Amino acid sequence: MYAQLVETGAQRVRGTDELEGQERVFQERIDAGVKIEPKDWMPEGYRKTLVRQISQHAHSEIVGQLPEGNWITRAPTLKRKAILLAKVQDEAGHGLYLYSAAETLGVSRDALIAQLHAGKAKYSSIFNYPTLTWADIGAIGWLVDGSAIINQIPLCRCSYGPYARAMVRVCKEESFHQRQGYDLLLALCNGTPEQKAMAQDALNRWWWPALMMFGPSDADSVNSAQSTQWGIKLFSNDALRQKMVDQTVPQAEYLGLTIPDPDLKWNEERGHYDFGAIDWDEFFNVIKGNGPCNRERLATRVQAYEDGEWFREGLNAHADKQAARGAAAA
Amino acid sequence: MSQTDAAQKLAYALRFGDTALVLSHRLSEWCGKGPALEEDMALANTALDLLGQARHWLTYAGELEAQGRDEDALAYHRNDREFFNLLLVEQPNGNYADSMVRQFYFDAWHALALRRLLASNDAQMAAIAEKALKEVSYHLRRSSDLVVRLGDGSERSHAMMQAAADALWAYTGEMFMGDAVDADAAAQGYGFDPASLRAPWLDYVREVFDEATLTLPNPDAWMHQGGKQGRHGEALSYLLGEMQVLQRSYPGAQW
């Protein structure tokens, strides 16, 4: 997902009855469905895990501007251009709300961005793939925003108040993005054979990376069990991925596109689609920095930040001057 | 309306539409690369406003032309010699100071021009101007504010803003130079004489530059022109090549 492989620091998950004092009160509140707010006591592990999860999500929104921004200047109609511009602007806004949510946990946006630029913080693996054709913009909206929604709707009920509230705003916009992406592909699939081939090619390239967004199976992961107990993870990676496949297959059929998986088949007994094995080597390689665009995505963000240094410095200098003038006048 | 009248009015509408479209394109080149997240959002917002305005102007131009061309036919199927945008807005982004000064020079003119168009006897033009003016008033507040803060900021930001102000100056004169199209617009009452905007524009820019501790370049310096008549710099053809690539590569396709 936008936050993949989040470390919690836990070796073993302790049940509520094994906890004592403040930690027990804290867990009882979560078990009772009461939201944790910034001023409440919280275990250090909970705070750190949330910072990692929320900042990974924020970084993903920001880096995610780049692959889509790649097509704004080439959008094939002015209406599609306006839709894409508005979408990318929304993503920057999501980054802002999420950094603000992380700031309530006592870490500044600048510090988080510094970690990203130093290569110490992750962002979603999906944004390290290139957008090669216009159809990729549709595929991202349909599959990537679609997967984001599946992951984030449950997070609207997560235990940390500011994160849950940020997710409510974000989810509303993501569902627009998904519909717009699908609509873009629908136009291609109803268009010329070349346009339809463009849509199929995009699906071929984005399908597997989209499934990888949910992360490897976490059925045996202590980190996931701990996050689940803390109420900041509500479903397993596999359950979310299955939901994505089940939801997407009929949508692909309606488009007349073929999902690039020969093992994809409806399983009557399970009531779900079975699907083929995911190439986790590819996933771990992308996470490690070997995706097709890791280097240029990060380099672009770092360059933007460095090029903007004089700008931020200038605004600060002006604010200082104003403050000094105010003090002199008083 | 005689045929030449219609052609003049069409050219007049295209100037506004093309100018908004080309500047929107330039701003969207900044996507994800601004100096702060708030700037990324503001740039996208301004680009989106200008794109919306371009669509209104081009749609109306298509109606005036009455050849069945819609906003997309006009945006994607004309060459640079048939584009009538101001030279100022096609200038490459440069650094962020260049882009902000370009925006400020333009916004200051744009707000004045739209205010004049509110009185246009062409109801469509007046309506487009009324809607656009709300957005552009905000653009102007924002770009003026940034000019002041960065001009009167650090030594480095001051130097960069002054350099941008000087470099772009020669492209501002065109905004106030009239030709036969402008004369027709003023005579018929749907437009205005651009020379009449020069004094209020200079006053405003001088006022903001004073506050920004920037030096106003010489108002009587040499000025470039030609954009309004379809004679552009080398950069526009590349810009259009990028913008139009899909429409030109797949003729007749629906998107």
Ligand SMILES: [Fe+2]
């Ligand atoms: Fe988003």
Ligand SMILES: [Fe+2]
């Ligand atoms: Fe989105």
